[in-house]
Amino acid sequence: MKKALAILLAVVSLSAAGKEDWANPEAPFNARTLNTEKSSITWLRVDKNKVQETCEAESKKRRLGGFGYTVYACSFWEINTCTIITSNTPTLHDLGHEMRHCFQGSFH
Numbered sequence: 365m366k367k368a369l370a371i372l373l374a375v376v377s378l379s380a381a382g383k384e385d386w387a388n389p390e391a392p393f394n395a396r397t398l399n400t401e402k403s404s405i406t407w408l409r410v411d412k413n414k415v416q417e418t419c420e421a422e423s424k425k426r427r428l429g430g431f432g433y434t435v436y437a438c439s440f441w442e443i444n445t446c447t448i449i450t451s452n453t454p455t456l457h458d459l460g461h462e463m464r465h466c467f468q469g470s471f472h
Contacts, residue, residue: 386472389457399469405446407459412451419449439465 385391410418419438420430426440437450439462446466450458464471 386461389460393464393471398467399441400444400467403441403444403446403466405448405463405466408447408449409452409454410449412453415449415451422447422449437462439463441466441469 385393408418415437416431416435419435422438422440423430428440431438437448437454437458439446439448441447446463448459448462448466450462
């Protein structure tokens with residue numbers, strides 16, 4: 365049992381160590397590399413079970429083709445305007461991650 369627990373902890377540690385910086389809510393990033401310093405942000409909140417559907421629809425409306433993978437939030441940006449879509453109960457990481465897109469575009 366102890367050996368199985370040790371292996372499980374090792375696997376979890378390795379997967380966390382390999383996590384990309386953009387997915388790590390504690391990772392610092394270079395805030396000097398911005399696409400814009402000022403943006404008008406619209407925050408659309410939907411039921412948790414409607415996030416994927418809403419993000420896909422908005423992507424297709426903008427002729428971006430959809431995501432093709434699961435999303436828990438999304439954002440769409442142009443030079444000085446940005447739309448963020450989250451559930452009605454997002455995490456601070458969800459909202460912050462999407463807001464970063466508003467200022468830094470496609471950073472990951």
